[in-house]
Amino acid sequence: MSAAAILRDLAGLCATSAKQCTDAYFKLGPQPAEGPAANLWRLQRSRLQRQVSSLDALNIELGAAAIASALEEHAADLRAISEASQEAQEQIKKIKDATELLTKVARVIELGSAIVAAAALPNAATIAAAINAARTLLDPAEE
The missing domain is CATH 1.10.287 (Helix Hairpins)
Structure with missing residues (x-):
């Protein structure tokens, strides 16, 4: 006891x-x-x-x-929970950073696809799509 x-x-x-x-x-x-x-x-x-x-x-x-x-x-258990929480926060930050990087890569691919589409079929819609993709890449807040 x-x-x-x-x-x-x-x-x-x-x-x-x-x-x-x-x-x-x-x-x-x-x-x-x-x-x-x-x-x-x-x-x-x-x-x-x-x-x-x-x-x-x-x-x-x-x-x-x-x-x-x-x-x-239970002090050791409480410390372990605190450390696990700290590690989880670090992992969450890494996931957030990776998500942001993947989002940027997706925007670059989207811009590349829009440029290829505008070069292959130059019209107002494809050129506007390329310009919008470039704006989104340069200033993601405008999405």
Whole structure:
């Protein structure tokens, strides 16, 4: 069992104990009038209130320690995820660069095809296609 699990179980035990103290507090009933019974009732109420406060504080501390322990136990995994994410970002950038290069090659081929078409069959449509292909190659934002 991991340290985080043990701490989590202890925090749960504190929470259960605090609930039992709270239940005992409510079972005290109304305060007796005066005398030894009233003094005993006040002492028991005070003790139960302190126990609930202490157990709640301990529960919070143990819960925080469990979280810290779990993070520590998985620190290597978290670093590996971070490194994998970094590598994935680098691969995405390489893919983007390759895509841009292939797009430029496609535009050059398109321009070459348009020039060959204009040379083989010179008319307004083929010449306009060649001019548009050249513009697209030189300024891709106009697409």
